Amino acid sequence: MMYSFKLAIIFILITVAYSENCTDGKDILEHHLSTKTPYRLVANKEDIEIKNEAIKGCLPHKIWMVIRHGTRNPSAAFIEKMNDRLPEIRTLILENNPEPTEFLRQSDLYAFEKWKSKLQTTDEKKLTHEGEDEMLELAERMQARFPNILRPVYSNTSYYFKYTATHRTKASAKFFASGLFGRHIVKDVWFPKPVKNDPTLRFYKLCPRWQSEVKNNPDTFFERKKFEESDHMLTIINSVNNALNLDDELDLDDIYLMYLTCAFETAWNKKTKSPWCSVFSMETVRGLEFAEDLKYYYRDGYGYEVTYKQACKMLSDVISYFENKSEYPKAIAYFTHSGTLLKLLAHLGLYKDDEHLKHTHYGSNSHKWRVSKIDAFGSNIALVLYKCQSKYKVTVLHQENVMKLPNGEEFTDFSKFKKLYKDSVNECLFDEICSVQ
Template identity: 25%
Template sequence: MTLYVSVTLVFLLLFYFCSCSCSSLSAAATSFATDESFDVRQHLSTVSRYGAGKETTIGSYVPSTIPEGCNPIHLNLVARHGTRSPTKKRIKELDQLAIHLDELLNEAKRGEKSLPQKIPSWLSGWQSPWKGRLKGGELISKGEDELYHLALRIRKRFPELFNEEYHPDIFSIRATQVPRASASAVAFGIGLFQGNGTLGPGMHRAFSVTSESRASDVSLRFYDTCETYKEYRKSQEPAVDKLRDPILEEIAAELVKRYQINFTRQDVASLWFLCKQEASLLDITDQACNLFTASEVELLEWTDDLELFLLKGYGKSINYHMGLPLLQDVVQSMEQAILAKEENHKPGTFEKARLRFAHAETVVPFTCLLGIFLEGSEFEQIQRDEPLSLPPKPPLPRIWRGSTVAPFGVNNMLVLYQCPGNASHSTSASKGYKREYYVQVLHNEIPVPMPGCYNTDFCSFEVFKESIVNPHLKHNFESVCTAQAKEEFPSPKPSSIASKLLKFIRSFFQRDSYGSTKINQKNDGEIIGEVSTRILIPVRTREKNMNENFFTSLKVTAILTFTVLKIFCGQS
């Protein structure tokens, strides 16, 4: 009876966890277009347009109310370029896709007078919208519009910061040497200074955008100058592929059944890329995107989010520690603004905004340095340089989404406020400040909580430095990026319901005992865990045979549990 109950319990738990965590690709194969509540443009990860991620808030967080009498005195902006066209390499990939699709369609209708009815009509004779283009990667008009209107909104939101005559020392605008970044800076500047000049009907004015060479730009292109990071990224790309490939294989099999076309894993990857480009750049959602169901789109989005997490985000501390020069530049600019206020410098003699335009590889590490998009004890983990568990697989909810963390035009703003009151009763007293200074952090123009600042978006400048900035300063760019790596870069452990079940099984078996049995499972290079089966053996010999059968059955049950998990829950 005990054996029956134990085995039944394990399999009931297995069924429950797998039903929650495993994808339901075998469900009704309907396209997302039939579901009016599903907008694929909100599921394009880092290819999402700015508007798709801008309105997304972090949970149910309610922004702080700025105290009366507090006024902004300085603004830092770190932004990604706006929506761009596909790069030259990707344009070639789409040209090859067109050729391959034609071959697949010819194969599908071989021996038939016409194509099977299940095949979407747009596939026949499809050509890439960028066919014949010799260049790519430039900012498109939608991207110009994103940055232009971002500037208008910022100026309206903080009029006290932009009410002075333009000077490059007061409004510093910096960009990388990549044309789409500098073009984004120009589009932003046109909006920011519109009406303040004498050029044309819009009363525009000229302004300067400065850049450093790619080889020496450690503030905005640290990922290009950090040798250790480049080594890490190269070592981790195969691990990312191992996480993505099973999903692509699974979806390819579904597409073959659905459309009777022999799509491969690479075809799925190319069609997903085409879907993202069509939906984001051209607002076309009824072609490539319509090949996939909503659940398939969410899985493909998740694989993109995993890559962002592992190669640019919290997956490894090198990803964000290399961005320390940018964080230090931000803090230094705020300290200079405070000094100017404390010494009563005249208006027009000190900087009021430092505006930077770069790339996702710049903004995401900076976001991680601030500790945004963390849950529970994860902030303490990153301060100990520990990698975080991977974002959970759909349909489980997750806070790390590329469409929110790093869409086109993504931006982090740090607004420095001067507040009235006697600083002698605050942390500012130790610095001898006459007034109090606070920092508000906004992600995509929305105030976001910082775990290092008591989970608020409005934080004392000294607390901000002490809790968020200083713990990172035990590192520096030189030590992080020029030292030879002394360890292999392990892959983070997946965070999934299946892995939690493995922990449960471990605790179920782990008791005070006289012996143990180990079950080791190899997962294509990924260690998924070791279960120790430790069972207290009764001393009464008359129960010996019964207990031996009981223990053997439990061992077999555990092995079967692992096998089913690997097959059905994506652990292999």
């Protein structure tokens, strides 16, 4: 009994140290969890900085936001793997590591002993408490920055919210609204009935060419497959097995399962370290993160022209909204998914590398397309229209940071912005872009 009590104390002390370390800004493992990275690790929680000279005489006039849902539960298929395979792996780890090792501390072993999956398949993809907090806090920060637009009094004239036909985006929209107006007002907020395949919020669902040439095309994952077959990935697999004193019991599927469980449990819990994170070194987790970067680069990013060109649907929506002479609504907020955010980022020309990302680039750590940073849970893009003395100007925010556009400017004339993205204004021929060749 006393031994168990001591173990518990050790575990608590380690957990406190871990939670403090998570916020110190250092390059730690939890910053490399691909699209399951929690938003708290990438959000800009400080003031938005725009040079005083540029913003002089200008006031925020309208804001348009697209927001990925907050932290969620995994899919039903993944939950089944968590419930079936992870207990088997945990048993292997404990049986082969009865005492602390150079790699596994006593607190890690204790955490494995206590670990169990708490999800059922009926919980799939639901927004979690952390996801609720992400939306509440994002809304509060944006309101503090743009108080004349995001006013705390709700009016369906001033605000237009829309979400996709999923639990996680619906809940995200409601908690974002709670952050703006308070929980007691949310019942009065009007949300239009969601559309299964919304032509603006999930345009790619209505793009047959993208579906056939990209999503369902095995060649899309060629670079990721080459990386998984490389000596780098073999080293990662061997490294994890050796660190856990296992004789090749774990294959690549097992390692991805542990990596993504580490990611989900990190996102769900601010203060408690997932035992599944303890099986990875920085080197191994960076390799798995790179494999994910390759996947999303080719499926949702710059790998294929049709992927990002179809996102003109969203940008043309922005431009039409900003061009509308009516001052209302003051704010539009769309709640959607990873695939939408990434395609829009690529359409805007952000995080674009000089050459296509290849499996041979592993180890350089120089590529810009890093989904852990650009597509965490709760990721968001905001375009803000400023009314100046004689013109309108636009700035683009991503993860609440001001972005430099391809023209080199952070705060640009609206006329320049439209010229920069003229294809989205004049040539958003979605049906033509998406027709199967």
